[in-house]
Amino acid sequence: MNCALVTGGSRGIGKAICIKLASMGYYVLINYKGNQQKAEETLAEVKAAGSDGELLQFDVVNREEVQSVLNGWMEANADKTIEVLVNNAGIKDDVLLMWMKDEQWDNVLDTSLGGFFNVTRIIVNSMLRQRYGRIVNVVSLSGLKGLAGQTNYSAAKGGVIAATKALAQEAGKRNVTVNAVAPGFIKTDMTAEIDEGQMKQLIPANRFGTPEEVAHAVGFFVTKEAAYITGQVLSVNGGLYT
Numbered sequence: 569m570n571c572a573l574v575t576g577g578s579r580g581i582g583k584a585i586c587i588k589l590a591s592m593g594y595y596v597l598i599n600y601k602g603n604q605q606k607a608e609e610t611l612a613e614v615k616a617a618g619s620d621g622e623l624l625q626f627d628v629v630n631r632e633e634v635q636s637v638l639n640g641w642m643e644a645n646a647d648k649t650i651e652v653l654v655n656n657a658g659i660k661d662d663v664l665l666m667w668m669k670d671e672q673w674d675n676v677l678d679t680s681l682g683g684f685f686n687v688t689r690i691i692v693n694s695m696l697r698q699r700y701g702r703i704v705n706v707v708s709l710s711g712l713k714g715l716a717g718q719t720n721y722s723a724a725k726g727g728v729i730a731a732t733k734a735l736a737q738e739a740g741k742r743n744v745t746v747n748a749v750a751p752g753f754i755k756t757d758m759t760a761e762i763d764e765g766q767m768k769q770l771i772p773a774n775r776f777g778t779p780e781e782v783a784h785a786v787g788f789f790v791t792k793e794a795a796y797i798t799g800q801v802l803s804v805n806g807g808l809y810t
Contacts, residue, residue, distance in 0.1 A: 569648045572790070573597040575628050575687055576657030578607040580756035581706060584779035585654050586621070588787045590614040594652060596621035597641070599628070601657070628657045628683030629675075638690045649698060652790050653691045655684045656706040658724070660758060662717040673720045680724035684731060692739060701744035702790045705732050706782070707801065709752040713809045725750075729801055736799030745798035747789045751782045752805025773806030 572589040576582040578600035586596045587610070596614045598621055600607040607623050614621045626637040642650075658680040661672045684705060695701025710718045711725025729748055736746040753759055753767060754777045764776050782804050788794060789802070803809065 569595050570651045571595045571597055571648050572652035572654065573599065573624070573650050573687075573691065574654040574656055575599045575683060576601075577654075578603055578610050580758065581751065581754060581779045581782050582654075582656040583610045583613070584783035585656060585706075585786050586610050587613050587617050588780070588783035589652065589654075589790065590617035590619035590621065592787060592790065593619060595619060595648065597624050597650070598622070599624045599626060599657070601625070601627050628687055629678045631682075631686050634686040635690060638687070642694065650691055650694060651698075651700060652702045652704070653688065653695075654704045654706065654786060655687060655728070657683050658706070658708075658721075660718065660721045662721070664717055665719040668720065676720040677724045677727075680721075681727040681731075684728050688735070692735070692744065695744045696739060696742045699742045699744075701739070701742075702794075703735070703739075703744065703746045704786050704789045705729075705746070705748040706786070707732075707748045707750045709750055709803065709805050709809055712750055712801070712803065732801065733799045740798055743795065745789070745795065747794075747798060748801045749782060749785045749789070750801050750803045750805065752777060752803070752808045754779060754782060754804075771806040771808045775806065777804060777806055 572594040574586050577586045577598040626633045705728050708725040710722045711729050714722045732748045785804050
């Protein structure tokens with residue numbers, strides 16, 4: 569059975585990606601850190617989309633936990649193959665650099681960049697052995713353009729963008745592609761405090777995007793037909809930054 573693992577899959581963009589991959593026929597492994605209720609709701613929608621899946625609870629920051637849960641799952645599920653990995657887990661904690669606390673830097677970098685390493689290192693091994701895989705990293709406009717108050721978030725996402733390009737070089741011969749999608753302003757919990765009415769004047773599309781629009785871009789990279797596209801970053805930002 570062909571499986572897709574989505575980190576931070578319980579809500580927002582991650583949830584939309586889980587549902588999209590379910591509609592493409594994947595058995596979806598929904599990773600979440602703490603909010604089991606939201607993860608259960610996502611699993612229900614995965615089933616409603618015509619597929620199935622299960623919950624995998626671990627904190628992407630905790631290297632031992634990641635290894636224990638993922639290796640344990642793979643050993644217990646020899647009949648299932650993880651063909652798709654979507655590194656979506658991330659947090660933001662915005663403040664100007666001059667006032668940034670150590671933990672605000674560490675937590676944001678550890679989740680996006682550290683989480684990418686902790687999870688991908690395990691999954692890419694099995695992809696290389698099976699000579700097939702699709703890795704899609706959810707990054708950000710902030711990692712391409714840089715945004716004031718987001719030195720930590722920009723550094724984390726910029727790091728994942730560079731890692732995407734490097735890993736694509738390493739994995740290409742084995743038919744494993746590594747790409748990234750870079751959302752702009754998307755309607756989620758993360759942007760709830762931003763005034764869309766004021767902000768949309770800066771966006772050529774004149775609105776915020778939806779999680780489903782980001783999920784569609786992820787779905788494109790995951791297809792068999794996208795085999796010759798790797799090391800790329802696709803912006804989903806309404807033309808805000810090109």
